[in-house]
Amino acid sequence: MMIPHYWYNINVDLPKPLPPPIDPYEVDSRIALLMRILPSELIDQEFTPLRYVPIPDEVRELYERMGRPTPFRRAYGLERALGNGVKIYYKFEGALPAGSHKLNTAIPQVYYAIKDGAKEVVTETGAGQWGLAVSLAAALLSVKATVFMTKNSYLNKAQRVLFMRTYGADVYPSPSELTSFGREALKTKPDHPGSLGLAITEAIEFTLMGEGRKYIPGSVLGFVVLHQTVIGQEVLQQMPEEPNLVIGCVGGGSNFSGFSFPMIGAKLRNEGFEKTRFLAVESRVAPKLTSGRYMYDFPDTGGLLPMVKMLTLGHDYVPPPTHAAGLRYHGAAPSLSMLVKEGVVEARAYGQEEVMEAARIFARTEGIIPAPESAHAIKAAIDEAKRMPKGSVIFFNLSGHGLLDVDAYSNTR
Amino acid sequence: MMIPHYWYNINVDLPKPLPPPIDPYEVDSRIALLMRILPSELIDQEFTPLRYVPIPDEVRELYERMGRPTPFRRAYGLERALGNGVKIYYKFEGALPAGSHKLNTAIPQVYYAIKDGAKEVVTETGAGQWGLAVSLAAALLSVKATVFMTKNSYLNKAQRVLFMRTYGADVYPSPSELTSFGREALKTKPDHPGSLGLAITEAIEFTLMGEGRKYIPGSVLGFVVLHQTVIGQEVLQQMPEEPNLVIGCVGGGSNFSGFSFPMIGAKLRNEGFEKTRFLAVESRVAPKLTSGRYMYDFPDTGGLLPMVKMLTLGHDYVPPPTHAAGLRYHGAAPSLSMLVKEGVVEARAYGQEEVMEAARIFARTEGIIPAPESAHAIKAAIDEAKRMPKGSVIFFNLSGHGLLDVDAYSNTR
Numbered sequence: 001m002m003i004p005h006y007w008y009n010i011n012v013d014l015p016k017p018l019p020p021p022i023d024p025y026e027v028d029s030r031i032a033l034l035m036r037i038l039p040s041e042l043i044d045q046e047f048t049p050l051r052y053v054p055i056p057d058e059v060r061e062l063y064e065r066m067g068r069p070t071p072f073r074r075a076y077g078l079e080r081a082l083g084n085g086v087k088i089y090y091k092f093e094g095a096l097p098a099g100s101h102k103l104n105t106a107i108p109q110v111y112y113a114i115k116d117g118a119k120e121v122v123t124e125t126g127a128g129q130w131g132l133a134v135s136l137a138a139a140l141l142s143v144k145a146t147v148f149m150t151k152n153s154y155l156n157k158a159q160r161v162l163f164m165r166t167y168g169a170d171v172y173p174s175p176s177e178l179t180s181f182g183r184e185a186l187k188t189k190p191d192h193p194g195s196l197g198l199a200i201t202e203a204i205e206f207t208l209m210g211e212g213r214k215y216i217p218g219s220v221l222g223f224v225v226l227h228q229t230v231i232g233q234e235v236l237q238q239m240p241e242e243p244n245l246v247i248g249c250v251g252g253g254s255n256f257s258g259f260s261f262p263m264i265g266a267k268l269r270n271e272g273f274e275k276t277r278f279l280a281v282e283s284r285v286a287p288k289l290t291s292g293r294y295m296y297d298f299p300d301t302g303g304l305l306p307m308v309k310m311l312t313l314g315h316d317y318v319p320p321p322t323h324a325a326g327l328r329y330h331g332a333a334p335s336l337s338m339l340v341k342e343g344v345v346e347a348r349a350y351g352q353e354e355v356m357e358a359a360r361i362f363a364r365t366e367g368i369i370p371a372p373e374s375a376h377a378i379k380a381a382i383d384e385a386k387r388m389p390k391g392s393v394i395f396f397n398l399s400g401h402g403l404l405d406v407d408a409y410s411n412t413r
Numbered sequence: 414m415m416i417p418h419y420w421y422n423i424n425v426d427l428p429k430p431l432p433p434p435i436d437p438y439e440v441d442s443r444i445a446l447l448m449r450i451l452p453s454e455l456i457d458q459e460f461t462p463l464r465y466v467p468i469p470d471e472v473r474e475l476y477e478r479m480g481r482p483t484p485f486r487r488a489y490g491l492e493r494a495l496g497n498g499v500k501i502y503y504k505f506e507g508a509l510p511a512g513s514h515k516l517n518t519a520i521p522q523v524y525y526a527i528k529d530g531a532k533e534v535v536t537e538t539g540a541g542q543w544g545l546a547v548s549l550a551a552a553l554l555s556v557k558a559t560v561f562m563t564k565n566s567y568l569n570k571a572q573r574v575l576f577m578r579t580y581g582a583d584v585y586p587s588p589s590e591l592t593s594f595g596r597e598a599l600k601t602k603p604d605h606p607g608s609l610g611l612a613i614t615e616a617i618e619f620t621l622m623g624e625g626r627k628y629i630p631g632s633v634l635g636f637v638v639l640h641q642t643v644i645g646q647e648v649l650q651q652m653p654e655e656p657n658l659v660i661g662c663v664g665g666g667s668n669f670s671g672f673s674f675p676m677i678g679a680k681l682r683n684e685g686f687e688k689t690r691f692l693a694v695e696s697r698v699a700p701k702l703t704s705g706r707y708m709y710d711f712p713d714t715g716g717l718l719p720m721v722k723m724l725t726l727g728h729d730y731v732p733p734p735t736h737a738a739g740l741r742y743h744g745a746a747p748s749l750s751m752l753v754k755e756g757v758v759e760a761r762a763y764g765q766e767e768v769m770e771a772a773r774i775f776a777r778t779e780g781i782i783p784a785p786e787s788a789h790a791i792k793a794a795i796d797e798a799k800r801m802p803k804g805s806v807i808f809f810n811l812s813g814h815g816l817l818d819v820d821a822y823s824n825t826r
Binding site (some may be wrong): 054065066067069072076077095097098099116136139140158159163166167168359360363364365366367368369405406409410 | 478479480485486488489506510511512549552553567571572575579580582594740773774777778780781816817819822823
């Protein structure tokens with residue numbers, strides 16, 4: 001099988017035009033700020049009118065070296081355990097070396113930063129999946145990576161910090177002494193646990209402080225979703241039959257969207273998938289798809305980025321802790337939000353305990369320890385398989401493995 | 414590519430007949446004991462005259478579901494970093510869900526135990542790679558697994574304990590209260606740290622205590638090496654050209670042997686690989702290949718198993734601690750020992766720091782965090798590549814990933 005030559009841009013096939021990002025105030029343009037700190041090609045991709053965006057050869061080569069195409073497997077063991085003749089297939093993004101789908105966009109973002117002359121990429125990370133992917137992409141492309149990690153995660157996710165450093169990255173707990181925003185936060189509250197909003201603020205300030213730095217973001221923005229469609233583009237080549245149901249978990253929406261948009265696009269263009277349902281699964285601690293409002297809001301807690309129209313719980317919503325830290329996000333990507341709003345994509349929220357039980361069933365029947373985030377998709381696949389007729393076909397995206405999520409499995413019976 | 418239909422038995426192609434296992438004393442036959450506690454098919458395989466032993470269809474199916482054939486990749490990033498035109502390929506056994514090659518023999522051993530009517534498999538484990546593989550194989554084949562883990566590792570390798578339990582296994586720190594040997598050890602020394610010898614003793618006693626239990630061992634024995642040849646059998650199909658050098662790391666010898674024996678066998682039969690060298694790499698803390706004696710010795714510290722003729726440091730040799738816990742073993746498989754003795758296989762020992770430096774280079778150039786054990790092979794590949802002529806070809810076995818070896822990477826700069 002070949003690595004896809006194109007990412008797929010669903011914006012051109014959406015039921016309605018996508019509302020554009022806007023500046024909330026007349027001064028301090030956030031759009032102008034983004035244009036200064038982001039690699040320029042990413043800005044172009046955010047607004048591209050192309051349905052298919054070419055994947056550069058250098059990026060395709062790195063995708064291949066890192067193990068793309070990832071496996072698309074039939075879950076024979078899980079099927080047998082359920083025993084009702086429903087066929088279940090899963091795409092395994094955890095086969096990538098940083099352990100999740102995040103590498104799919106980290107590689108092109110670092111690549112475009114270098115094309116702009118960058119010597120260093122800067123980003124923020126919460127639980128660390130994104131930071132780890134950026135650290136690896138920067139190592140592969142021989143530039144420096146600097147990662148601001150929310151202090152609470154920095155202290156509790158020691159493994160991911162270690163492996164970011166193994167890849168050669170500089171990792172700082174946020175708030176840090178490196179930026180004025182960080183110093184201010186520490187002065188006010190020396191034991192500040194950090195927040196993703198503050199980490200973004202520090203990453204952006206740090207980017208502006210030095211020469212040759214570019215800022216690269218891991219979620220929600222259109223080009224992130226675009227890059228992730230390499231997952232679904234592969235599925236179109238790998239699938240032996242059309243599914244009745246396609247499932248993915250949603251934090252900001254990039255893995256669900258990357259997996260399903262090439263199929264949803266075909267359905268919207270009446271080129272197949274007529275009988276396919278699409279189900280987005282979120283955590284009950286951050287239920288924007290099932291309980292959020294469709295409105296303009298900031299994608300970041302700090303309100304530094306342009307506003308986008310999306311399903312959101314409000315940018316100041318603080319989700320309670322959960323094992324699935326990657327799903328603790330207040331909003332969902334604008335394109336995905338519209339598809340939920342328009343009824344093309346269904347949504348459901350699950351609680352932590354039922355999800356971890358599904359994770360254990362999957363581990364014992366399929367061998368792979370799933371990430372707690374991805375286990376939300378497994379839980380939905382199990383529930384749906386139980387009520388679908390024999391011979392039905394389910395696809396789900398296993399967005400990552402759980403080998404670095406020890407705490408999530410620590411109360412395993 | 415197809416999953417191989419046969420394991421390869423090098424014993425029929427060795428330069429001399431392999432000295433058989435022997436009982437050290439006239440009473441308490443260890444061979445008779447093994448015949449009671451091991452699955453009977455494994456005893457047959459230990460002494461089979463067949464060159465090619467058929468892999469049962471059920472085992473092949475599980476190999477395939479768990480991700481075999483594993484990737485055989487060219488290390489373009491590492492090659493570029495070395496920059497002298499030597500081609501380096503690696504086989505990646507860490508792609509298997511339990512993270513190492515151990516699953517290759519855990520699956521058939523559990524399968525044969527069930528064919529003997531077993532309802533439970535019992536084993537011991539040190540650092541936990543073997544225990545994790547057995548726990549997974551038992552989950553996939555729906556039998557119970559009980560694992561005695563040396564107490565020191567049990568306390569320090571919490572992740573592997575957790576994931577064994579996630580797979581449904583019962584895991585006990587050894588010494589335990591479950592056996593008379595365990596109780597005796599705890600009475601003498603309540604804070605006994607455990608030893609692999611004691612854990613083996615407990616596992617064997619526990620096997621004999623109950624109905625429907627079989628004992629399955631993870632190292633050194635001939636059938637373990639036999640099952641691991643699935644690795645090299647795949648390489649014969651995957652390799653684009655013959656190598657000048659084949660490298661693997663050696664604890665007891667099963668991953669090196671499984672990787673290289675199909676190629677060494679072809680060389681011994683004059684069916685290719687005339688210009689190929691074979692290099693076994695051990696840890697300086699357990700240098701049996703470079704400093705051991707070729708003699709009859711016990712494969713287990715406790716002296717419960719039959720004696721075998723091998724390169725050994727003595728069964729009471731206690732290697733100092735090292736990150737590469739899987740290489741802390743006093744002997745090497747009899748077939749491999751003979752090949753080293755006869756000069757067919759070269760041997761070399763490395764120290765911990767130089768090996769971890771090679772691990773970091775590999776992580777940054779190839780993306781995969783290697784197990785500290787496997788990093789010994791990487792170190793040798795780097796050293797050899799530097800002195801080989803342009804166009805030379807190196808194969809090495811990356812026997813596992815290091816995502817559960819946090820301690821080894823904790824002093825990463």
